Amino acid sequence: AQSVTQPDIHITVSEGASLELRCNYSYGATPYLFWYVQSPGQGLQLLLKYFSGDTLVQGIKGFEAEFKRSQSSFNLRKPSVHWSDAAEYFCAVVPILTGGGNKLTFGTGTQLKVEL
Amino acid sequence: DSGVTQTPKHLITATGQRVTLRCSPRSGDLSVYWYQQSLDQGLQFLIQYYNGEERAKGNILERFSAQQFPDLHSELNLSSLELGDSALYFCASSVAMDNEQFFGPGTRLTVL
Numbered sequence: 672a673q674s675v676t677q678p679d680i681h682i683t684v685s686e687g688a689s690l691e692l693r694c695n696y697s698y699g700a701t702p703y704l705f706w707y708v709q710s711p712g713q714g715l716q717l718l719l720k721y722f723s724g725d726t727l728v729q730g731i732k733g734f735e736a737e738f739k740r741s742q743s744s745f746n747l748r749k750p751s752v753h754w755s756d757a758a759e760y761f762c763a764v765v766p767i768l769t770g771g772g773n774k775l776t777f778g779t780g781t782q783l784k785v786e787l
Numbered sequence: 788d789s790g791v792t793q794t795p796k797h798l799i800t801a802t803g804q805r806v807t808l809r810c811s812p813r814s815g816d817l818s819v820y821w822y823q824q825s826l827d828q829g830l831q832f833l834i835q836y837y838n839g840e841e842r843a844k845g846n847i848l849e850r851f852s853a854q855q856f857p858d859l860h861s862e863l864n865l866s867s868l869e870l871g872d873s874a875l876y877f878c879a880s881s882v883a884m885d886n887e888q889f890f891g892p893g894t895r896l897t898v899l
Contacts (some may be wrong), residue, residue: 772836774843775888
């Protein structure tokens, strides 16, 4: 079955430390890949996306993600976390289809806490 | 601000009632999506419209319906509401079928 897995429900890091959030997907072919962030009481903001090409993609707020086809992974990274990065992070995929819709399938999310 | 607007921001109603959630996509976006976010189900896709036509359907209950109007705004109608329908309902829009989706701030529905 097609699925998106975020194995870490909660992660706590110290401000200034590096961050890596994991995401694995299970699809027949490489889908489009996304990371979204949701701050408390807010909507979802797109951090970055991967459609094709360079497997290291840069996003907003200093985030980057690396697509690894062999591992079916699309992990999100940030070299130095700021207290304002505390939020919930969602990995999402869209199967590459012709015709039809392009619904996002989300992982269960990783709640990031930043210690000062 | 994504440019996607949703009204109302909060909605409190009783079981058995019917409500309508409204979404205005970003200027120029033809595709509108509805998602439900609840504690037990997470973020789930409900339905997609593209230029007025239904394009994809997810786990949308028969009590729920949606439409996209000629001016491209969309409405999600929820009827015979149950306690379990309490959730955050997001609308998203994209330019075309295979572009990134931009989300609105959501409508928080509370069914008492």
